[in-house]
Amino acid sequence: MASAAERRELLRAVYHEARGCVACKLHETRTNVVFGAGNADAELMFVGEAPGANEDLQGLPFVGQAGRLLAQLLEEIGMVRDDVFIANTLKCRPPGNRDPYPHELDACRHFLDRQLELIEPTMVCTLGNFATKLLRGEPTGISRIHGQAEVRAIGPRTVRLYPLYHPAAALYTPSTLAMLREDFHRIPEILALGPPAPAVEPAPPVPPPTLAAEQDQLGLF
Numbered sequence: 001m002a003s004a005a006e007r008r009e010l011l012r013a014v015y016h017e018a019r020g021c022v023a024c025k026l027h028e029t030r031t032n033v034v035f036g037a038g039n040a041d042a043e044l045m046f047v048g049e050a051p052g053a054n055e056d057l058q059g060l061p062f063v064g065q066a067g068r069l070l071a072q073l074l075e076e077i078g079m080v081r082d083d084v085f086i087a088n089t090l091k092c093r094p095p096g097n098r099d100p101y102p103h104e105l106d107a108c109r110h111f112l113d114r115q116l117e118l119i120e121p122t123m124v125c126t127l128g129n130f131a132t133k134l135l136r137g138e139p140t141g142i143s144r145i146h147g148q149a150e151v152r153a154i155g156p157r158t159v160r161l162y163p164l165y166h167p168a169a170a171l172y173t174p175s176t177l178a179m180l181r182e183d184f185h186r187i188p189e190i191l192a193l194g195p196p197a198p199a200v201e202p203a204p205p206v207p208p209p210t211l212a213a214e215q216d217q218l219g220l221f
């Protein structure tokens, strides 16, 4: 098993790989790759959608208005940005802040999986529909499952997955902000549960006994 220092070094290597990534067309319009930032040993990781204009310019996630709300909510639960790791489904900004395309999410996914593998969070909060659908691998929308923690295998890790509304969606809609805040305030109690047991593969179905085996059990042979 890799030590914390080794994992940090490997994460740095993934960051350098991402900085040179040309796997999709977003590399043509980006100013900076926004790899993610925070504590490389964090228990708690946030996954947003994609960098916006401010993030693209600074190379850091959630540094605009939505980021300020995220920082405020963290403060309300006694945490700061440096306690957690913040990443996105896409590491480059889609022009004009359009939605990510499926082929872009596919091309970028391996970076997120490597981040999860190396940071080893026990809890992952998905922010908004894109991250939630991507990491759950299901189309269920955020309005149906926000605030419902579940144990999920995500790529290489089993984590407590906790879908939340995206802070940007809460900026101008007080009812969404109220739901986001209520869900957010439950993070400490879910974190306190500690690492989940690895998801158990369902046992393969037991084949029906063959006639010979049945006869065996009956002692006929």
Ligand code: URA
Residues within 6 Å of the ligand: 048, 049, 050, 051, 052, 055, 060, 061, 062, 063, 064, 066, 067, 088, 168
């Ligand atoms: N919105 C996101 O989803 N990610 C960011 O980094 C900033 C805004």
